Amino acid sequence: MKRDFFSRFGGGVGHALFPVDEAAEWIKEEFPREQDSWRRFKRVVYALYLRQLQRQLKGEYAGFVWLLVEPLIMIILFTLMHTVIRGSSSSSYDIIVFMGSGMVPFFLFRTILTSSLRVFKQNRPLYHYPQIKPFDAFIANAFFESSLYAVVTLILLLLAFLIGVDIIPQNFDGVMVGILWLILFGMSWGLLLGVLGHFYEVIIKFVSFLSLPLLILSAVFFPLDTLPPVARKWLLYNPLVHFMEWIHGSYLVTLDTRYVDFSYMFEWTVIPLFLGLWLYNKSERKFIDS
Numbered sequence: 001m002k003r004d005f006f007s008r009f010g011g012g013v014g015h016a017l018f019p020v021d022e023a024a025e026w027i028k029e030e031f032p033r034e035q036d037s038w039r040r041f042k043r044v045v046y047a048l049y050l051r052q053l054q055r056q057l058k059g060e061y062a063g064f065v066w067l068l069v070e071p072l073i074m075i076i077l078f079t080l081m082h083t084v085i086r087g088s089s090s091s092s093y094d095i096i097v098f099m100g101s102g103m104v105p106f107f108l109f110r111t112i113l114t115s116s117l118r119v120f121k122q123n124r125p126l127y128h129y130p131q132i133k134p135f136d137a138f139i140a141n142a143f144f145e146s147s148l149y150a151v152v153t154l155i156l157l158l159l160a161f162l163i164g165v166d167i168i169p170q171n172f173d174g175v176m177v178g179i180l181w182l183i184l185f186g187m188s189w190g191l192l193l194g195v196l197g198h199f200y201e202v203i204i205k206f207v208s209f210l211s212l213p214l215l216i217l218s219a220v221f222f223p224l225d226t227l228p229p230v231a232r233k234w235l236l237y238n239p240l241v242h243f244m245e246w247i248h249g250s251y252l253v254t255l256d257t258r259y260v261d262f263s264y265m266f267e268w269t270v271i272p273l274f275l276g277l278w279l280y281n282k283s284e285r286k287f288i289d290s
Helices: 002-008 020-030 037-057 061-086 095-122 124-128 134-162 172-199 201-209 211-217 229-235 239-251 262-289
Strands: none
Touching (some): 037 134, 095 172, 095 201, 095 211, 095 239, 134 262, 172 262, 201 211
16 A cells, blocks of 8 residues: 555645645545545545655655754754853753753644644645545644654654763653643644634734744743743743643653643643634535635
8 A cells, every 4th residue: 555655646746745636546546435434534644644754755855854953953052052141050950951852842832733724725635535624634734743753853862862961751751741742732723723724814924923932932941940930920821831841840850840730731722622623613614615
């Protein structure tokens, strides 16, 4: 199946990986209309995942390289800033590990969110075929971006190991649960804003504009207990701060996690998820017909 997939579709233009007519013929052969919707869903998501993977392997290496270089540059930059301003021995934790354990999860969240804003329109030509739903493309995109960042993380961990940095998380389970929850959080907001952004382009522009402020205001490169109480109070309204504090505190147990509010994180994950699913259910036919 994989060999047939990769051998039959070798290129494309713009966001379409390969010619839509050929894709449709392959889908008809591989995925006859099935009564088992769950089986259909799994197989179509897998096909769309392979579609994006082939696109990455067919020459769009610049995007993957940037996924690796961007957090690496930010880690180096903010580590140097911290060293210059506060000194190399001013912290009770490894500042490189602290920066890395915040930067990579944040960029993972941002990538899932921003790519979800475009995924419905990017796959529009395939919605004419009954086997494919817009939601399938959304799920495949989230899995694809998460797997890319898994590779990026492994490369960064290897680089850290080679330069002698202690990269072993002190609470591995806490880190993994925090990252998986952060992925779900990004998907929740990606679905809600992606549905709205399909009809209101200004939402996509607004979310893109918020990228840099979110990086600064999400406790990615500083622990909350180093801030004045007033600043800390306001930042805690940002749910991303709770995720960053939890992941930081799980990676480095010397850090204080008392400000993490799990119920607050749960509310900001579940509410947009159900709102997004409700809006998508109301709008699916418009996605297909548009």
